Amino acid sequence: MSTNATPNTSNATEPIRVGLLGAGTVGSQTARLLVEQQQELAKRIGRPIVLSGVACLDPDEVDFPWIDKALLTNDTASVVDGADIVVELIGGTGVARTFVRQALENGSSVVTANKALLAKYGPELYELAEQHHADIYFEAAVGGAIPIVRPLRESLVGDQVESMLGIVNGTTNYILDEMTTKGLDFDDVLKKAQELGYAEADPTGDIEGYDAANKAAIMATLGFHTNLTIDDVSVEGITKITADDIAAATAEGHVVKLLAVVENGEAGVSARVYPALINKDHPLASVHGSFNAVFLKAKYADDLMFYGRGAGGAPTASAVVGDIVTVARHIAAGTTGPSITMYNDLPKAPLSASKAAFAVNFRVHDTPGTLAQVARKFGDHGVSINGVNQDLKPTKTDPGYDGEIQQFRIVTHPTDELTLRETISDVCTLDCVVGEPSVLRVLD
Amino acid sequence: MSTNATPNTSNATEPIRVGLLGAGTVGSQTARLLVEQQQELAKRIGRPIVLSGVACLDPDEVDFPWIDKALLTNDTASVVDGADIVVELIGGTGVARTFVRQALENGSSVVTANKALLAKYGPELYELAEQHHADIYFEAAVGGAIPIVRPLRESLVGDQVESMLGIVNGTTNYILDEMTTKGLDFDDVLKKAQELGYAEADPTGDIEGYDAANKAAIMATLGFHTNLTIDDVSVEGITKITADDIAAATAEGHVVKLLAVVENGEAGVSARVYPALINKDHPLASVHGSFNAVFLKAKYADDLMFYGRGAGGAPTASAVVGDIVTVARHIAAGTTGPSITMYNDLPKAPLSASKAAFAVNFRVHDTPGTLAQVARKFGDHGVSINGVNQDLKPTKTDPGYDGEIQQFRIVTHPTDELTLRETISDVCTLDCVVGEPSVLRVLD
Incomplete structure (x- = not known):
């Protein structure tokens, strides 16, 4: 957290400018919430808030009664430069990254719903925000309207x-x-x-x-x-x-x-x-x-x-506007929210460390001794079996097989995934096994 | 939000002092979380955080390995005066109010789990906090550990x-x-x-x-x-x-x-x-x-x-310490969180405006025509019946009645509570009705 030096901080009656990048489902609803609730939001923030620009691919194609046509433009950079808060709803990791970087480098704060951008470039952007004393908020990127x-x-x-x-x-x-x-x-x-x-x-x-x-x-x-x-x-x-x-x-x-x-x-x-x-x-x-x-x-x-x-225009816009109000309050107070702290340099757990019980559905030619053969392979790999269900009727037969196919399902005790995959590969070498089995983890 | 003028704001290495009022179930766990996680919390805040005092009724009776005995005192006011953040876990609306007011008037921030205090004096305390540029946070007051x-x-x-x-x-x-x-x-x-x-x-x-x-x-x-x-x-x-x-x-x-x-x-x-x-x-x-x-x-x-x-020492302490860290971040940044806005002066809805379906369980002497008599009373009051269930066997008989009692249950269409109460009073004048019926709202 640190003092935000944008000129707008000083004047309690000057509106905080929100620039919207994208006017699709979420963008148009975000505009609606900002416009419809303008009076109410001003009271919650302690400063007026206005839509200062809406960037879209084709301004002629965007038509919402609550969006002033004069605000529409395909010059995204100008919307970024004219805003105190830039709301990125473009998506993807291409130009979205460029404009988010531009906003933060300007010292403007960013609100985004772009999970792909944050999952790839999050740490870079969080640091850039801190460096430029700006906020980056993204409640809508995970779980839509849900505060998480x-x-x-x-x-x-x-x-x-x-x-x-x-x-x-x-x-x-x-x-x-x-x-x-x-x-x-x-x-x-x-x-x-x-x-x-x-x-x-x-x-x-x-x-x-x-x-x-x-x-x-x-x-x-x-x-x-x-x-x-x-x-x-x-x-x-x-x-x-x-x-x-x-x-x-x-x-x-x-x-x-x-x-x-x-x-x-x-x-x-x-x-x-x-x-x-x-x-x-x-x-x-x-x-x-x-x-x-x-x-x-x-x-x-x-x-x-x-x-x-988790999705939908209005619910997602609710989370976006919640972030806009939070960031606007920070601007009004001349501060920013808490930085995204990444002080832990924790090791990544190897796949072998992840143990789980697995349910494996095999389809087999129903010949005597099939289960014994399969079970032996599990034993060879040290995978312990918790239960077997042979009563399952296949709802669909394999297209490549014209006889009767039986199904059975093996549930293992907790084992690591690598060992399980090796076991399954080995089981699949048996003549009695038809096709690839399906594998699901069991969380209890 | 506004700039906090406490002297501690200026120095990034000086510890933020937390004074704890109360060392019961939640208080002792709050102390434990602060002490056990001291290094980690300092990284999250960007400043060290220390327990500066623990007020309790009898310091000799408080014995937790993580609480330094020297911090214990029954002089609550001194703990309040020596803290940047006062954590009120006394409960009730008496001295708790006094000490919370004292803290806020000192310009110190307050974290509390005291729902009775906030439900009675909340608005007064929120205003006092704003007036003195201090925070008042209370996540634990509703729903324990749940962020609500x-x-x-x-x-x-x-x-x-x-x-x-x-x-x-x-x-x-x-x-x-x-x-x-x-x-x-x-x-x-x-x-x-x-x-x-x-x-x-x-x-x-x-x-x-x-x-x-x-x-x-x-x-x-x-x-x-x-x-x-x-x-x-x-x-x-x-x-x-x-x-x-x-x-x-x-x-x-x-x-x-x-x-x-x-x-x-x-x-x-x-x-x-x-x-x-x-x-x-x-x-x-x-x-x-x-x-x-x-x-x-x-x-x-x-x-x-x-x-x-919703309760328990450690879960409630998790919410309390979450608030302490948030407030500490604000102190480190020289700011406060958003004020509790009460700009809406909304009217209080009268009881008659609240319509609901009700389920009413009557116990009755099982004589012919009972249901007709009761149903007529509902009709007289304009309460529409949605369903009647006469198949319910009482699991307990009224102590004052030695014969067989039958039970029946009427579920109404949405009606206001006053009309329903009048209807029931009227039904209870019937000879066939035994005791008071039970009444439950139906929310579907």
Whole structure:
């Protein structure tokens, strides 16, 4: 924190200027909240606040009754230079980075919802902000409307965060929900989700887990006060999950969720995204559709959960405008918020340090001795089996196989992932095994 | 916000002094977190932080390995005067108020967990803090470890909070849980809770809803930016709830929870505490035991929920120390946090403006025409009946009645509480009605 030297600080009646970069779903709603609540926000800040410019690709195409046409421009740099607070809603790690850097170098503060930018260049930008006595706030980058960034930066600074489990991607949560309630396969649900606009035309970022991985990097950096970027996150998406997996999970009292998991353990910090089986009574199990939630464990506070809308124009804009007001209050007071502290240079935990129970669904030719052969391979690799379920009826047969295929599911005791992967490769050399098995972690 | 003129601001290596008032469960844990995490907290603040004094009734009786005996004193005023941050954990509205005022008048900042003090004198203290350029922070006063005060003060300042439903008292939540899972009556569970230390020897503040009412007043003031005190909160406790009520609720797919409900509606703001029936699928329904949760609806963010431990030494201390670090950062930066804005002078909604569906459990002599007589009374008062359940077997008979008593339960369409109370008084004049019926709101 330090004194902000912008000329605007001095005058209590001079409006604080907000420059908006991007006028899409979130940008247009952000403008609406600022304009509709102008009087109210001025009272909360103690200074008037105005929209000073809106940068967009084609000003002729942007038409919202609450945005003064004269504010629209495709000259983004001019909007940056004319603002006390720059709100970056462009997305991506290209020009967004350029303009955020430009704003901070000007000594202007930045509010952004750009998780990809922060997951890749966060530490660089946090330092730049501190150097130029500017704020960088980004509540909307993780969990949409849910206050999670601020609790991590401020509420939990008297504690030690140990782990977080987050459902932080609404598209995948919706898909898994639909697979669960309707018994459908992944591809069919994805297609429907695209038709309904719940999934993008190119859904890769969501379904392969990259979006969640960006959020995991940000959560770990804030929670553990250490420098962690997207490159440190291991990622598995949900594209390999079958209707059979879901049916088996349901039968066992589990639900499948795509989780962002960050942990600070003895072996170091880790940030991972993977689909997992969680008990149907876990608080995260009842987070449905486009809702997000983060379940957090801290040394003293113990369990906490934060729940709300993870996406959508108005909910995301609520978080963005909350940040704008916070930053505006700092400008009015001639100060900045707390720096993002990364004083911990914590080691990254190796993959082998991450032990979990796994549920592996094999499809096999049903010949005598199959289970014994498979079980022996697990034993050879020192992976202990906790349970076997042979009662699962496949809901779909392998296209390459015209006979009857049986399914069985092995749940292991906690083992490290590398050993498990080696075991599975070895099992797959058996003649009786058909195709690739599906693998899900079991979190209980 | 404004510049803090304490002499300590200037020197970046001089420790920030924390004076603790109270060394009970939360006080001793607060001291532990400060001492155990001294190095870590200094990095997060950018300045060292030290415990400068601990005020307690009898220094000879306080013995914790992490509290230097030399810091203990029964001279509370000296601890206040020797601190940059005064942490008030005395409780109540007597001397606590005196010392908090003394601290603020000194220009020192205050961290407190004292909900009764804030619910009664909050507005006076917030103004005093602003006047003396000091902070007053109180995350632990509502929902223990759960970040809810800070989200209201900061995260949601770009939005309009419309309502909050909170389970904010662990003792009553535990009692209702036990009644539900074990089918026991209130008195029996209370006695057991007292034996186990989950309820106090004098449980009035919890079971009559006053503790929750204090929290409701604080939530409403912060959420609606208006001046609302404990005197504005209407309170109903859980002492009249019977095993029959719980059994009927369970049969209907409901759970009974004691809720703090604050709303900003067309008729004005209201803050109320009452036991209510909520659907078993509502996110609050699965909040068990000593856990707390606040479910919040905002105009733009939509639904949010915050969940965690509502009490206990370490969880509450986590919230207290989070506030201490925040305030210490402000001192290090020579500033203060945002003022508690109460610019809205919102009208208080009259009781008649609060409409709800009610479930009324009557016990009656089972004679022909009973239901018709009762239903006619409801019709006479213009209260519309949504459903009647006559299949409920009483689990307990009235001590004053030696024959067979039947029970029936009427669920109304939304009606105002005054009309409902008049209707019930009228029904109770009927010969067939035995004793007082129980009345629960239905929130769906």
